[in-house]
Amino acid sequence: MNEPYFREAEERFCELLKAYLPYEDAYQELYKTEVNNLPLYGYGVKGFTLSMIEAIMNITNNKGDLKLVEGALAIGREILGKPVELLEDVESTLKSLNGDYRLVMATKGDLLDQERKLLKSGLAKYFHHIEIMSNKNKEDFQKLINHLDCAPEEFMMVGNSLKSDILPVLQIGGNAVYVPYHITWEHEKIDHHITHDHFHQVETIKEILPFLKSQSYLTKETLK
Amino acid sequence: MNEPYFREAEERFCELLKAYLPYEDAYQELYKTEVNNLPLYGYGVKGFTLSMIEAIMNITNNKGDLKLVEGALAIGREILGKPVELLEDVESTLKSLNGDYRLVMATKGDLLDQERKLLKSGLAKYFHHIEIMSNKNKEDFQKLINHLDCAPEEFMMVGNSLKSDILPVLQIGGNAVYVPYHITWEHEKIDHHITHDHFHQVETIKEILPFLKSQSYLTKETLK
Numbered sequence: 455m456n457e458p459y460f461r462e463a464e465e466r467f468c469e470l471l472k473a474y475l476p477y478e479d480a481y482q483e484l485y486k487t488e489v490n491n492l493p494l495y496g497y498g499v500k501g502f503t504l505s506m507i508e509a510i511m512n513i514t515n516n517k518g519d520l521k522l523v524e525g526a527l528a529i530g531r532e533i534l535g536k537p538v539e540l541l542e543d544v545e546s547t548l549k550s551l552n553g554d555y556r557l558v559m560a561t562k563g564d565l566l567d568q569e570r571k572l573l574k575s576g577l578a579k580y581f582h583h584i585e586i587m588s589n590k591n592k593e594d595f596q597k598l599i600n601h602l603d604c605a606p607e608e609f610m611m612v613g614n615s616l617k618s619d620i621l622p623v624l625q626i627g628g629n630a631v632y633v634p635y636h637i638t639w640e641h642e643k644i645d646h647h648i649t650h651d652h653f654h655q656v657e658t659i660k661e662i663l664p665f666l667k668s669q670s671y672l673t674k675e676t677l678k
Numbered sequence: 679m680n681e682p683y684f685r686e687a688e689e690r691f692c693e694l695l696k697a698y699l700p701y702e703d704a705y706q707e708l709y710k711t712e713v714n715n716l717p718l719y720g721y722g723v724k725g726f727t728l729s730m731i732e733a734i735m736n737i738t739n740n741k742g743d744l745k746l747v748e749g750a751l752a753i754g755r756e757i758l759g760k761p762v763e764l765l766e767d768v769e770s771t772l773k774s775l776n777g778d779y780r781l782v783m784a785t786k787g788d789l790l791d792q793e794r795k796l797l798k799s800g801l802a803k804y805f806h807h808i809e810i811m812s813n814k815n816k817e818d819f820q821k822l823i824n825h826l827d828c829a830p831e832e833f834m835m836v837g838n839s840l841k842s843d844i845l846p847v848l849q850i851g852g853n854a855v856y857v858p859y860h861i862t863w864e865h866e867k868i869d870h871h872i873t874h875d876h877f878h879q880v881e882t883i884k885e886i887l888p889f890l891k892s893q894s895y896l897t898k899e900t901l902k
Binding site: 496498501503514516520523565566567569588589 | 718719722724728734744748751755788789790811
């Protein structure tokens with residue numbers, strides 16, 4: 455879970471630029487640059503760092519000090535070196551599911567960075583397959599389940615982004631369980647509620663186990 | 679094939695910095711920064727751009743103009759927007775092999791950028807599988823052939839980098855065919871000759887077809 459590191463990085467970026475712009479305006483400028491650059495750079499720390507640098511150009515009208523850019527490079531490098539902190543109950547839940555279900559990790563971001571995080575996390579051994587995706591649109595999930603040779607009704611996504619993990623999976627006929635996290639990036643927020651037969655919300659990851667048992671249509675036989 | 683675009687980008691970088699350093703010194707500084715950053719950023723245009731920016735800091739002692747950084751961002755963005763130019767006979771060779779052999783593309787670089795290039799190239803349809811790798815060490819190829827459920831002796835890599843495409847594949851017991859290209863990045867060069875039973879060199883990609891026919895140990899049955 456990189457979210458807190460990115461939010462912390464944004465705060466440091468605003469701090470860096472405080473001589474030029476109030477905190478909130480610097481944040482908005484960075485956010486705008488990041489979202490504009492998504493089609494070009496995709497997700498991940500490298501694109502985020504390039505966006506910070508581009509925002510420095512815009513905020514200082516190309517008149518800022520190179521030290522600002524040095525600061526942005528350091529912020530990016532720091533995120534890449536952060537330890538991986540597992541959320542509570544993630545490992546025990548994966549352990550319980552392992553063997554009964556075919557577990558796949560689907561994540562987006564920089565290839566090398568995501569591989570490194572997975573290695574650091576020690577979770578790779580629970581997964582049948584790791585998919586590092588450039589995007590999480592419905593076409594991307596469709597490609598994933600084709601590749602896994604899995605029917606949509608046998609696929610269940612568990613995730614903390616309604617926009618990226620839940621909606622596209624419901625759109626292709628899959629099942630989705632939302633585990634809210636207290637920090638969500640602006641760009642991952644949606645402004646409506648989801649009601650759908652195949653949508654379910656839990657408070658913590660370990661509720662997945664009793665939930666799966668309670669759902670007759672999600673037996674070990676279908677979800678594997 | 680991105681090589682010429684990267685070399686052109688390096689020239690533009692040296693041109694940008696000519697007030698500070700002679701061409702060759704600027705190139706060496708950039709190269710050193712790129713190689714140092716490979717374990718952190720991996721391969722691809724985004725890491726290359728971040729390295730250009732870091733090299734600007736070093737070359738100008740943090741005293742340069744932000745316009746230099748703007749120039750580096752523009753060089754990076756330009757590589758990402760370049761058209762994909764196919765080398766001669768690549769498509770017709772893939773077409774001829776398709777159906778008889780299981781074709782896999784193995785490439786390294788930024789995930790989104792590589793996906794975009796593949797889409798632009800129109801070549802995706804010939805491949806059974808696309809593997810975008812963070813590295814091309816022997817462990818990475820071992821993981822690839824495990825994933826493909828392919829024995830090393832049934833695997834043949836065709837590539838233009840002796841260091842990344844050929845040596846690691848020979849090390850894991852696979853077959854390798856080298857198709858030299860007139861531009862090779864410094865970091866991909868090796869300083870010795872390869873002699874190995876499973877190593878072969880051709881001048882152009884289309885020689886792959888008669889080569890495969892001539893090799894009894896590489897029949898359609900083994901290489902699929």
